[in-house]
Amino acid sequence: MRYPAVVNSSVVNSWNxxxxxxxxxxxxxxxACFEPTEPGSRPALRDTPGLPFPTGPKSEEDIGQANEELDGLVALLESQGIVVRRPQPHDFSAPVRTPDFEVGxxxxxxxxxxVMITMGNEIIEATMSRRARYFEYQPYRKLVYEYWNADPRVEWTTAPKPSMGDGMYREEFWDWPxxxxxxxxxxxxFCVGQDEVIFDAADMSxxxxxxxxxxxxxxNxxxxRWLKRHLEPRGFRVHPVHFPLDFFPSHIDCTFVPLRPGLVLTNPERPLREGEEKMFLANDWELVDAPQPVLxxxxxxxxxxxxxxxxxxxLSLSPTKVVCEEREKPLQDLLAKLDFEVLTVPFRHVFEYGGSLHCATWDVRREGTREDYFP
Ligand code: ARG
Structure with missing residues (x-):
């Protein structure tokens, strides 16, 4: 497979x-603050699930440790010649009140x-699904304006905001035996109903x-459906996928992780719903299970x-180079065996904020164009 270097691509350009x-x-x-309890989220302490989950700002120490690791990732990416941008400061301790809900x-x-996804030369801001994340696009708006102003080819779409009122959720979900x-x-x-358009960007791959x-x-x-109607006229094909053994599914990037044309890293505890693997097998893609995590x-x-x-x-830097968490040795070995150059950074403290290397990033520009890998 050849990877054409794109001449003069848009400043926003990422297709895979x-x-x-x-x-x-x-x-x-x-x-950063603790995520509040709300109809779309019931955070619980890992060691003592019965005790109340903290609210309000995280400690300076916690924030410092996570920032140190995020800065480490920035340094690694910059050493690879990649341009790194950061979000704008935002007061997450401020409550949110709309006509439909209030959150602390x-x-x-x-x-x-x-929150954010690049579809070729288009930036899409997701609807989001939780109240505390309703305004989470704001820290990225300055960047979006910069890209949008810099290049007339850049498209910018904000998906319709759902009400996030009580009626949008199925709160009993959390108590189901x-x-x-x-x-x-x-x-x-799950915890959201089907009447309003709801999606987080990280549910897409x-x-x-x-x-x-x-x-x-x-x-939901x-x-x-909204994504299908928006993207298919633009030449994409949208495939709903399901992982029936994941009881609390959210965000696809710890479950099904494409690494290069022909190869997906899969979660051995979360197989695809039967039949949904067909498009991969029919096109000679390999689905390779990740090893058990170290922790x-x-x-x-x-x-x-x-x-x-x-x-x-x-996080993939190219079809032959990936960044992996420092302690995940078994996965690093597997990736090396699959012919990847593996770079590592410590990232354990960032886990507390719900993500690792792929979650904590949003790629704006990669080489390459839109290819059809499933003809
Ligand atoms: N729900 C996933 C899991 O626990 C975590 C997904 C994190 N991804 C993200 N983009 N925040 O396995």
Whole structure:
């Protein structure tokens, strides 16, 4: 496979998760707060799930440790000749009140991936699915304006904002006993209803013409319909995907991670719904299971709401080079065996903010154009 260097591409240009990276936004923990309890989210302490989850700003120490690791990633990327941009400061401790809801504080700008996505030369701001993240596009607006002003080819779309009123959610979801959860899993009903358009950007994965969208706690079927109607006239094909063994699905990048044309890193505990692997197998793609993470679920940071599978949340710098968390040796070995050059950084403290290397970034420009990998 050849990777054409694009002559004179738009300043916003990224069609997949792996082409050679030129410009990227790395998140920041500045002024981060604990995610509040709300109908779309029930954060719990890992060690003592019964105790109340803290609210308001995170400690200076916590924020400092995460920022140190984020800065380490910035330094690594810059040493590779990649342009790195950062979010604008934002007061996450400010409450939000709209005609439909009120929430005590906001969250953070550690995970731009959740909010922003580049579809070729278009930037899309997701609807988001949680109240505390309603205004999370704001720290990126200055950058969006800069790109939009710099190049008339840049398109900018903000998806319709859902009400996030009580009626949008199915709050009982959090109290369903395991049995009921099992039953409802098969109909893919989670904490959000189906009446409003809802999606987080991180539920998508880009493979040239083909875009995967995971149905989850943070993306509903109306959200997928909106994406289909928006993207298909622009030449994309949108594929809803499902991982029926994930009881609390949110964001696809710890579950199904394309690494280069022909290769996806998969989660051995979260297989695709039967039939959805067909497009890959029919085009000779290989699905390779990630090894068990080094740290178990009970060894993740106390306030972390994500699973141990943050281990597989790698960031591709090119089809032959990936960045992996420093301690995930088994995964590094697998990637080396698959012919990748593997770079590593410590990133454990960032886990508390819900993401690892892919989540904490938003790629704005990569080499390459839109290819059809599934003809
Ligand atoms: N829900 C995923 C898990 O626990 C974490 C996804 C993180 N991804 C992100 N873009 N924030 O496995």
């Amino acid at each position: 998760e792996w082409d050679p990276l030129q410009e990227i936004v790395v998140g920041s923990a500045d002024r 504080n906001q969250y953070c700008a550690v995970c731009p991936r959740d 395991l049995e009921k959860r099992h039953e409802r899993m098969h109909s893919f009903e 880009r493979l040239g013409r083909d875009i995967l969208v995971q149905e989850s706690m943070t993306t 079927r109306a959200g997928i 178990g679920n009970d060894e993740m940071p106390r306030y972390c709401q994500s699973s141990k599978w943050l281990s597989m949340n790698v």
